[in-house]
Amino acid sequence: MLNNQKDLFNLPDDITYLNCSYMSPMLKSVAEVGVRALYGKEDPTSVKPEDFFKNISALRAEFAKLINAKSGNDCAIVPSVSYALANVAKNLKAGHGNNIVIADEQFPSNVYAWKELEREKGIELKYVSAPNVKEGRGKLWNERILETIDSNTKMVATGHVHWADGTKFNLSAIRERADEVGAILVIDGTQSIGALPFDVQKFRPDAVVASGYKWLMGPYSSGVAYFGEYFRDGRPIENNWMNRLNSEDFRNLINYQDEYQPGAIRYEVGESANFILTPMLTRAIQQINEWKPENIQAYCKNLTAPFLNELQNIGIIVEDEAYRAEHLLGLRLPEHMVMEDVKKRFDAERIFVSIRGNSIRVSPHLYNGKADLRRLTECFKVSRPA
Incomplete structure (x- = not known):
């Protein structure tokens, strides 16, 4: 069981930060890597040709370990979710008469790419809305998704958890149903990977992407897929020198290659070796792999459970345990x-959470303790009518 890890961060003592789903605080170790990298360019002779490829190989290897991919070659470095999903959209084998099933009210990056396909190719988008019920909402939502997938579905696009309220989707059941109709499964793991166990061997997704600056604890403008x-x-949507075969050989770069690097590397962004962001994200994922996402889930569950009971007793509606994540409530x-x-009340007490629609999104991590959840709970109690 993990203990509180606040000493590994530089969070201010006068705030209650329960908003990792918005942006994670920087680990001290990740900041140190970034500072060293920033000053490293003072002497460009210190950067060797092989360093371009060592940088990216290390990051791919750590991400592959995190999601249980067979090889780092199955992974690619991307600057954003939208970049990775643009590659998916470009290579989706679908057209008029086919449909894409998506969980409704997802983060826009996992919608706009498919809306473009709707305009360009006449592919129908089927939005599956959450049921307007107080109990059993997650269960019913999952059932609706499965019912919406039909013989014309070519792709199901969703998160592992819903970004606004943490509703957990049954990816195993969705994968099984997608297999029945020959559809692919595409996952935006930004609000889950790093805090919630994700196994590509178990869920068998066709594509997965995660931004680096939330639960992967890395810098902004970095991500992995x-x-x-x-x-x-x-x-790929982009042709750069590094995603071409034999690009490691600097002496022969003008012997232009038609073939791409093996596996997923062809979808990598140009300048993926970014000598500041890439080492920072690598160090961040290394730390997560040391902690292990299952331990982060267990910590968050033990931290929040008694306070969730209190909140439910005063009327706050919380998703059933089987259909919620413990790190995003x-x-x-x-x-x-x-x-x-x-x-x-939150503003007055310097409690940081996110308001998303009619949901208050609370997202704790290992730097939070019982005092943080107590302050949050008291704000709801004060807000009750006399």
Whole structure:
């Protein structure tokens, strides 16, 4: 069991930060890597040709370990979710008469790419909305997704958890249903990978992407992706020198190559060796691999469980345990509570969470302790009518 890890961060002592789903605080060790890398360019002779490839290989290897991919060659370094999903969109084998099933109200990056396909190729988008119920919401939502997938579905696009409220999707069941109709499964893991166990051997996704600056604890403008067999021979949205075969040989770069690097590397962004961001994200994922996502889930569950019971007793609506993640919780207010009043209490007490629609998104991590959850809980209690 992990202990509190706040000493590994530089979070201010006068705030309660329960908002890792917005942006993680920087680990001291990751900041140190970034500072060293920043000053490293003072002497460009210290950067050797082989360093370009050592940098990216190390990051791919750590991400492959995190998601249980067979090889780092199955992974690619990307600057954003939208970049990776643009590669998916370019290589999706679908057209008029086919459809894409997506969980409704996802983060826009996992929608806009498919809307473009709707306009260009006439592919129908089927949005599956959450049911408007107080109990059994997650279960019903999952059932609706499975029911919506049909013989014309070519792709299912969702997160492992919903970004706004932490509702967990049953990826094993969705994968099984997608197999029945010959559809691929594409996952935005930004709000889950790093804090919630994710195994590509178990879920068998065709593509996965995660931004680096949230649960991967890395810097902004960095991310990682996984591309499965469906995309092995695809064409990337970008042609750069490093994603071409034999690019490691600097002396022969003008012997232009038609072939790409093996596996998912063809989908990698140009300048992926970024000598500041790439080592920082590598160090961050190394730390996560040391902690292990299952231990992060267990820590968050033990931390929040007693306080969730208190909140439910005063009318706060929380998703059933089987259909929620422990690191990202959507708290829905009962009718007698006013969102603006609760938000004012948070502001006054310097408690940082996110308001997403009618859900208060609470996302703890290893730097949080019982005192943080106590302060949060008291804000809801004060907000109750006399």
